[in-house]
Amino acid sequence: MAEPITIKDIANLCGVSIATVSRVVNNSPKGVGEKTVERIRKVIEEVGYRPNRLAQSMITKVTHTIGLVIPDVRNPFFSELVRGVEDVCNENGYSCFLCNTDGKLDKENEYIDILRDRVVDGLLFTTQNDKEFNPAFLDFHKNRTPLCFIERYVDELPETPGVFFDNEGGAALLTQFVLDKGHRHIAFVSGPLSTMNARMRKSGFMATMQNNGVEVDDRLVVEGNYKLDSGYAAVDQLLAPGKPKFTALIAGNDLMALGAYQALVERGYEVPNDISIAGFDNITYPAVFRPLITTIEIPGYKLGSCGTQMLIAQMKGQPLAVTRQVFAAALRDKGSIIQI
Amino acid sequence: MAEPITIKDIANLCGVSIATVSRVVNNSPKGVGEKTVERIRKVIEEVGYRPNRLAQSMITKVTHTIGLVIPDVRNPFFSELVRGVEDVCNENGYSCFLCNTDGKLDKENEYIDILRDRVVDGLLFTTQNDKEFNPAFLDFHKNRTPLCFIERYVDELPETPGVFFDNEGGAALLTQFVLDKGHRHIAFVSGPLSTMNARMRKSGFMATMQNNGVEVDDRLVVEGNYKLDSGYAAVDQLLAPGKPKFTALIAGNDLMALGAYQALVERGYEVPNDISIAGFDNITYPAVFRPLITTIEIPGYKLGSCGTQMLIAQMKGQPLAVTRQVFAAALRDKGSIIQI
DNA sequence: CCCAAGAGAGAAAACGTTTACTCGACCATT
DNA sequence: AATGGTCGAGTAAACGTTTTCTCTCTTGGG
Numbered sequence: 001m002a003e004p005i006t007i008k009d010i011a012n013l014c015g016v017s018i019a020t021v022s023r024v025v026n027n028s029p030k031g032v033g034e035k036t037v038e039r040i041r042k043v044i045e046e047v048g049y050r051p052n053r054l055a056q057s058m059i060t061k062v063t064h065t066i067g068l069v070i071p072d073v074r075n076p077f078f079s080e081l082v083r084g085v086e087d088v089c090n091e092n093g094y095s096c097f098l099c100n101t102d103g104k105l106d107k108e109n110e111y112i113d114i115l116r117d118r119v120v121d122g123l124l125f126t127t128q129n130d131k132e133f134n135p136a137f138l139d140f141h142k143n144r145t146p147l148c149f150i151e152r153y154v155d156e157l158p159e160t161p162g163v164f165f166d167n168e169g170g171a172a173l174l175t176q177f178v179l180d181k182g183h184r185h186i187a188f189v190s191g192p193l194s195t196m197n198a199r200m201r202k203s204g205f206m207a208t209m210q211n212n213g214v215e216v217d218d219r220l221v222v223e224g225n226y227k228l229d230s231g232y233a234a235v236d237q238l239l240a241p242g243k244p245k246f247t248a249l250i251a252g253n254d255l256m257a258l259g260a261y262q263a264l265v266e267r268g269y270e271v272p273n274d275i276s277i278a279g280f281d282n283i284t285y286p287a288v289f290r291p292l293i294t295t296i297e298i299p300g301y302k303l304g305s306c307g308t309q310m311l312i313a314q315m316k317g318q319p320l321a322v323t324r325q326v327f328a329a330a331l332r333d334k335g336s337i338i339q340i
Numbered sequence: 341m342a343e344p345i346t347i348k349d350i351a352n353l354c355g356v357s358i359a360t361v362s363r364v365v366n367n368s369p370k371g372v373g374e375k376t377v378e379r380i381r382k383v384i385e386e387v388g389y390r391p392n393r394l395a396q397s398m399i400t401k402v403t404h405t406i407g408l409v410i411p412d413v414r415n416p417f418f419s420e421l422v423r424g425v426e427d428v429c430n431e432n433g434y435s436c437f438l439c440n441t442d443g444k445l446d447k448e449n450e451y452i453d454i455l456r457d458r459v460v461d462g463l464l465f466t467t468q469n470d471k472e473f474n475p476a477f478l479d480f481h482k483n484r485t486p487l488c489f490i491e492r493y494v495d496e497l498p499e500t501p502g503v504f505f506d507n508e509g510g511a512a513l514l515t516q517f518v519l520d521k522g523h524r525h526i527a528f529v530s531g532p533l534s535t536m537n538a539r540m541r542k543s544g545f546m547a548t549m550q551n552n553g554v555e556v557d558d559r560l561v562v563e564g565n566y567k568l569d570s571g572y573a574a575v576d577q578l579l580a581p582g583k584p585k586f587t588a589l590i591a592g593n594d595l596m597a598l599g600a601y602q603a604l605v606e607r608g609y610e611v612p613n614d615i616s617i618a619g620f621d622n623i624t625y626p627a628v629f630r631p632l633i634t635t636i637e638i639p640g641y642k643l644g645s646c647g648t649q650m651l652i653a654q655m656k657g658q659p660l661a662v663t664r665q666v667f668a669a670a671l672r673d674k675g676s677i678i679q680i
Numbered sequence: 681c682c683c684a685a686g687a688g689a690g691a692a693a694a695c696g697t698t699t700a701c702t703c704g705a706c707c708a709t710t
Numbered sequence: 711a712a713t714g715g716t717c718g719a720g721t722a723a724a725c726g727t728t729t730t731c732t733c734t735c736t737t738g739g740g
Contacts, residue, residue, distance in 0.1 A: 004483065006726055017690045022728060033688055053457045054403070055726030057394050058695045065458075068438075072423065079419045083412065086440050095458060098408075098438040100426050114435060117393045118405075143344065228626055258628045286568055288598040289629040346696055357720045362698060373718055395696035398725045 005049045013043050025051055057119065064094050066122045066311060067115035070150075071103040076283055077300045078126070081150065084304025085124060092312050094121070103128045112136040116145070122311045124304075126150040128195060146314035148307045153196060161314065161323040163307040167197045170296040170329030171204025174250060174278055177294070177331055179212050182340040183248040183276065187220040189234040189260065191252035198226070201252050201280060217244050224256045231259025239267065247275060247340060254279035257293045276337040292334035299327055345389045353383050365391055397459065404434050406462045406651060407455035411443040416623055417640045418466070421490065424644025425464060432652050434461070443468045452476040462486040462651045464644075468535060486654035488647045493536060501654065501663040503647040507537045510636040510669030511544025514590060514618055517634070517671055519552050522680040523588040523616065527560040529574040529600060531592035538566070541592050541620060557584050564596045571599025579607065587615060587680060594619035597633045616677040632674035639667055 007025070011018040016036065023032050024040045032040075043049075057063045068085050070078045082098065089096045097115060101107040108127060112134065115123060123140060125147065133156060140147050141157060149162035178186055188205050191198030202221075209216045222237050224230030231251055238246065249264075251257035257279030261271055269275050271291065282297035306325055313320055347365070351358040356376065363372050364380045372380075383389075397403045408425050410418045422438065429436045437455060441447040448467060452474065455463060463480060465487065473496060480487050481497060489502035518526055528545050531538030542561075549556045562577050564570030571591055578586065589604075591597035597619030601611055609615050611631065622637035646665055653660055 004726095008726075018727080019691080019729080020689060023689090026728080028729095031688060036688080050453065050457050052459065052726055054394055054397050054459050055695090056728075058398055058697095058726075059728050061695080063394070073413060073419045073426070074416075074423050076414075076416075076419075079413045079416075082438070083414050083440060086413070086438055090439075095437050095439075095454060097435045098422070098426055099430075099435075100423060113390065117390050118435060119392065119394050228628070255626060258626050262628045285625055285629065286595060286598050288568070288602045288631070289625065291628070291630075344696095348696075358697080359699075359721080360719060363719090366698080368699095371718060376718080392696055395725090396698075398696075398727095399698050401725080 004052070005047055007049070007051065010040065010043055010047070010049050013047070014040050016040065061119075063119050063121055065097065065118065065120045066094055066124060066308070066315075067097045067099060067111070067118075067120040068124045069099045069101060069108065069111050069115075070126045071128050072100050073098065077281065077298060080300030081126070081304035084301035084306075085308045088305045088308035088312070094312065101127065105134065108134055109136055112140070116140070116143075120145070122146040122148070122315045124148050124150060124307055124311055125152065127152060146311055148311040148314070150303055150307050151197065159323055161310045161320060162325075163303050163310065164324065164326045165197075165298050165303060166326050166329050167200035168204035168207075170280065170298075171201040171250075172208040173329050173331050174280070174294075174296050175205045175208035176212070177333070178248050178250060178276065178278060178337055179208070179214065181248075181276070181337050183337075184214055185217070185220070185244065185246040185248070186214075187222075187234075187238050187246040187249040188216075189222055189224045189231060189249065189251045189256050191224060191226045191256075193223055198252055205250060219243055220246055224252060226253050226255060228255045228259040228262075231256030231261075232263040233259075235260045235263035235267070248278070248337060249275060250278045250280075252280055254281045254283045254293055254295055257295070258291070261291055261293070272336050272338045278337055282332050292336060294334045294336045295332050297330045297332050299330075302327055344392070345387055347389070347391065350380065350383055350387070350389050353387070354380050356380065401459075403459050403461055405437065405458065405460045406434055406464060406648070406655075407437045407439060407451070407458075407460040408464045409439045409441060409448065409451050409455075410466045411468050412440050413438065417621065417638060420640030421466070421644035424641035424646075425648045428645045428648035428652070434652065441467065445474065448474055449476055452480070456480070456483075456485070460485070462488070462655045464488050464490060464647055464651055465492070466490040467492060486651055488651040488654070490643055490647050491537065499663055501650045501660060502665075503643050503650065504664065504666045505537075505638050505643060506666050506669050507540035508544035508547075510620065510638075511541040511590075512548040513669055513671050514620070514634075514636050515545045515548035516552070517673070518588050518590060518616070518618060518677055519548070519554065521588075521616070521677050523677075524554055525557070525560070525584060525586040525588070526554075527562075527574075527578050527586040527589040528556075529562055529564045529571060529578075529589065529591045529596050531564060531566045531596075533563055538592055545590060559583055560586055564592060566593050566595060568595045568599040568602075571596030571601075572603040573599075575600045575603035575607070588618070588677060589615060590618045590620075592620055594621045594623045594633055594635055597635070598631070601631055601633070612676045612678045618677055622672050632676060634674045634676045635672050637670045637672050639670075642667055 007018045007021050010021045020032055021040055024037050073079050073082055086096050099111040137157060147160050151164055190202040193199055206216055222234045224234050249260055251260055257277050261277055264271055264275055271277055277293060279293040279295040282295045347358045347361050350361045360372055361380055364377050413419050413422055426436050439451040487500050491504055530542040533539055546556055562574045564574050589600055591600055597617050601617055604611055604615055611617055617633060619633040619635040622635045
């Protein structure tokens, strides 16, 4: 029913041209008398006129809109991240399109196309799929649409900004902690080695062991898939006859650590008295829950907010001091590693 | 660098008018010869032309965009809901602006204005704040912008669609379950009674008790704020000298149930042997965690996806069979209520 | 008193589409 | 042979802004 009020309506109401109204709306440098400004302001206020963003964007080519592409909001890490992104967007007058891809390449492609059609000013991109490189990024790059990666290195686009978590450092920190507690026989359950972060975490573990002069027993290093079940299964493998004993187990993420915990308990081991356990991610649950798992915290909110800041800086044409920001890891000791 | 390809480019490339190109892009009824269609299609394909959504929207007044306003994505209920919304949007060619308000009225207002400026086709609105009614909704209503509420009744807008969870029925289900286990002295810790759902849950509890001929002892009904601490504090109140004994405690949500659990354990009670506990929400954590709390599941994804379907139906001008959809509750028995 | 400069404001083009209207060509019907 | 219908395609207006250019009026300095 009620047609929206346009700039033309205001112009008529004030008996001025739309150009003049436009100038006061954008409190443009000058060219409008004080009294006129006052009058127009008042009318705008009274009738509640708000400029149509679409029309503005048509001509300015700027939508104040970004696309946020992630695998799944339901993953707590990503909901933290999303909130960080959205907060920074909002502070800066941007709105954010949320896209869930489940890490599937075709959905990623689809969303990239959609977002380009919608003329987003920038794109924030996360995935857990780092096997395949999406050539659509090259298009974005050619079109000079700002891009910021989250936890993803793209060799083809070396100068594209990104925010990262220091997976290797986190794993090193955790491994050192376990070593310092006196453990020497440490099992490691990695995430899927097809992913960058699983490889980094593993290498952080290996390097730290080596640096401390502790030999890694290959038979105690197994690969999981970041899911609970694979942690459970890993314990079965590690406890098989002929395998060496171990006093601590480091998992590539908390979920696998929990799976491992369950398997150990079911097999009659006491955690941490018989076997200590550590995870990665700091999946945060109300502190009432048991077990508590010593872990490495990944600052999802921070990654999101800083990534967005970098993206916005780019969109504003500000030169970036650093194009790749790496966030340090923090250890969360929850007592699941005992001194021996 | 690379200016985007426009319809004009395609027209020139094919030696036809832009109107003709537009017709084949929208595979418009007729008016273009088969051979021409073929030729234009091929060129479009070759150069990868994609129409500018902004320009399309300018003229059609349709953006294929919706606004999703929620308190906080980090709340697992809302991340479920968001995913449901986004999936249905995507299936139907819509994109979705995510807005976090923390339930604050001024942020809600701000986002409503922003979304209107951006000419969203519809608005999906959730809040936990049901004290204040935002008059901006009336504007939306006047502008005929489709609206769908989630878990919020708005008296001023009786015919506005909404999706709801049957809080009362859920509480009844849970209460009946507890009664059937033989409990007669049941404590109830409600959420903040300023919120609709806390009131509904409480009334579901009261009604079921009454229906079963069990008198509710007022001294065993306390009000919390849906946070962990308030569950803890509630137990302090309930265990104060002079209070009647109880064998079961039903909390307005899982978080408070956990707080209550912690308080009880710290005071030497065994759960559920001394006191049984039930919650609400089914906050889902890996099943390894303890304690497990018998609870009522709220189908967040379902609420989101169905709400979005209703919204889209409205936007397409389809008449809604029902404007208010209520989703049934389901009990998740996790053993924290014992038979007595 | 004249002129230049500057301030205030409007006209119109542009952004990339969709769509109502128009027009010519061709063919079939009377 | 004239009429009319259909098909294919183009012209131009429109959407709601921003912005460049232009114009007029005022003002102040010489």
